[in-house]
Amino acid sequence: MSHQTGIEASKELSELFGSLASSNVRALKITVVDDELQCAAQAEVQGDWQDDYDRSVVPMLEEKESCYVLYRLDSSNEQGHEWVFILYNPDFAPVRQKMLYAATLSTLKQEFGGGGRFHQELFGTTMGDVNFEGYKKHVEAKDAPAPLTSEEFERQLVLDAEAEARTQINTSSKSSHLVGLNFPMTGEAISAVEQLCAKKIQYCALGVDVKKEEITLADSARSLGPNDLASRVPDNVPRYHFYVFKHTFESDYMESFVFIYSCPGYQSTIRERMLYSSCKAALTDSVEAQYSVEIAKKIEVENGKDVGDEEWLLEQVHPAKIVFKQKFARPAPPGGRRRAK
Numbered sequence: 500m501s502h503q504t505g506i507e508a509s510k511e512l513s514e515l516f517g518s519l520a521s522s523n524v525r526a527l528k529i530t531v532v533d534d535e536l537q538c539a540a541q542a543e544v545q546g547d548w549q550d551d552y553d554r555s556v557v558p559m560l561e562e563k564e565s566c567y568v569l570y571r572l573d574s575s576n577e578q579g580h581e582w583v584f585i586l587y588n589p590d591f592a593p594v595r596q597k598m599l600y601a602a603t604l605s606t607l608k609q610e611f612g613g614g615g616r617f618h619q620e621l622f623g624t625t626m627g628d629v630n631f632e633g634y635k636k637h638v639e640a641k642d643a644p645a646p647l648t649s650e651e652f653e654r655q656l657v658l659d660a661e662a663e664a665r666t667q668i669n670t671s672s673k674s675s676h677l678v679g680l681n682f683p684m685t686g687e688a689i690s691a692v693e694q695l696c697a698k699k700i701q702y703c704a705l706g707v708d709v710k711k712e713e714i715t716l717a718d719s720a721r722s723l724g725p726n727d728l729a730s731r732v733p734d735n736v737p738r739y740h741f742y743v744f745k746h747t748f749e750s751d752y753m754e755s756f757v758f759i760y761s762c763p764g765y766q767s768t769i770r771e772r773m774l775y776s777s778c779k780a781a782l783t784d785s786v787e788a789q790y791s792v793e794i795a796k797k798i799e800v801e802n803g804k805d806v807g808d809e810e811w812l813l814e815q816v817h818p819a820k821i822v823f824k825q826k827f828a829r830p831a832p833p834g835g836r837r838r839a840k
Contacts, residue, residue, distance in 0.1 A: 506603050508610040509535040516611055519571075520579050526555040529567040529607060531599060536607055539566065548573045552631040556585070560626055563591045565600040567607055568629070572618055581618035583634070584608070590624050595712070598773045682707065682778060688716040695719075695741050696790035698754060704731060705739040705782070707774050714739075714778065725809040728759075732803035737762040737775040739782060744795075746809070748817050755795035755816050758783050763802050 508516070512529070515538055525548070528540040542555035548571070556568055568585040575581060586604055588597045608617070621637060623629035684692075684705075691703040704718040717738055718731055728742060740759040747753070760779050762772055783794055796816045800806055 506531060506534050506536060506599075506606060508607075509537045512536055512538050513610065525551050525571050526559065527569045528559040529569065530564075531603060536603070536610065544571075549631070552634065557626065557630055560587055560589075560629070562589055563593075565589065565592045565596050567600070567604075569611065574618065576615070578612065578616050580616075582611075582616050584617040584620045585629050586620075586622045587629055588622070588624055594777070595774075598777070599770060602768070602770045602773060682712050682714050682774075684714040685716065688714050691716045691719050692741065692786060693790070695743065696756075696786070696792050698743055701743045701745070702728070702731065703741050705741075706736065707771070707778060709768075709771060709774060712774075714782070725812050728812075729803040729806035732759070732761045732800065732806055734763055734802045736767055737771055739775075739779065741786070744812055744816060746813060746816075748813065756792050757812065757816065758794045758797045759806065760797070760799045761802060761806075762799070 512535075515527070523544050524541055525544045526542040527538055529536055530539040531537075532539075540559050542551070542559075545551055545554070552570065556570060559566065559568055565586075565588045568583075568587060570583040570585065572581045572583065586600060588600055619634070619638065621629050621634065623633060627633050688705055691700065692705075694700045695703050700719055700721050702718075702720040702723040703716065706715050706717040707713075708715050720731075723731070723742070725744060725746070728740075731740065732738065738761050740761065742757045742759065744755045744757050745753075746755070760775070762775060783797060786792065787794055798815055
């Protein structure tokens with residue numbers, strides 16, 4: 500089975516899922532530990548599902564910890580008992596943790612046996628969103644918007660992560676010299692950026708090591724022609740590309756800094772796309788501030804096919820100016836008389 504984040508259910512959790520049909524389990528709390536989905540807590544059936552809801556679900560929720568809760572109803576379908584799927588991503592949980600749980604959502608559903616087993620799905624950021632009152636409001640609010648899809652949740656988390664990345668200062672002992680980044684940069688990556696900003700090299704590409712959560716050097720070139728830039732863009736992983744574009748424009752020789760963020764859509768995992776997107780703005784802001792350079796153009800592409808030649812780069816850095824000619828109204832005849840037609 501293919502998993503977007505590389506996270507799978509632990510052996511113990513898989514066995515527990517397989518035994519649920521004959522068990523007395525009312526609720527399961529699932530968390531991600533050491534890159535595995537594990538059962539963190541469970542509650543047994545005591546009364547009917549409505550009476551059991553708050554006494555089973557609420558004690559499982561923590562103010563700063565994301566989790567999944569699978570809650571069993573008393574109703575059944577052809578697949579067995581119906582369940583409520585809850586993703587609890589509290590406001591005070593770390594952004595990277597929230598991103599991970601959103602990205603692993605579909606994996607957990609697959610491990611559990613597919614979405615057909617879930618009668619309702621709740622995505623909440625506060626206890627009031629997912630307790631019994633929150634559940635009833637969700638069910639009864641027929642005119643309310645549908646719950647966020649995983650794609651919508653992903654987009655929202657990316658925006659949250661970008662906002663946090665702009666203000667968070669990494670205080671790790673292995674932190675880069677670029678403040679404002681969520682992840683530290685390796686010494687090799689810092690050296691390449693410094694050389695590029697000093698125009699000692701013309702190109703460098705940075706990547707995010709998802710496991711180590713650090714920004715690394717992926718590629719560099721002392722000299723690189725603009726027509727060869729597309730060949731440096733991979734088709735299967737995102738990258739940050741910094742390029743010194745040497746060119747002549749309107750008889751003036753220029754060396755402009757260009758930033759290209761390449762992200763090959765669904766060829767990369769959701770977690771990769773989220774982490775790269777969340778670091779992007781903070782990375783460019785930090786480079787500009789730390790090395791007193793101005794990035795003339797920031798471009799986003801899917802792959803190398805979207806990167807053109809030298810003429811394309813010229814159009815990106817120096818877009819054609821649109822000149823609007825103002826139309827002047829003909830003055831009215833003296834005395835306010837209208838001209839006869």
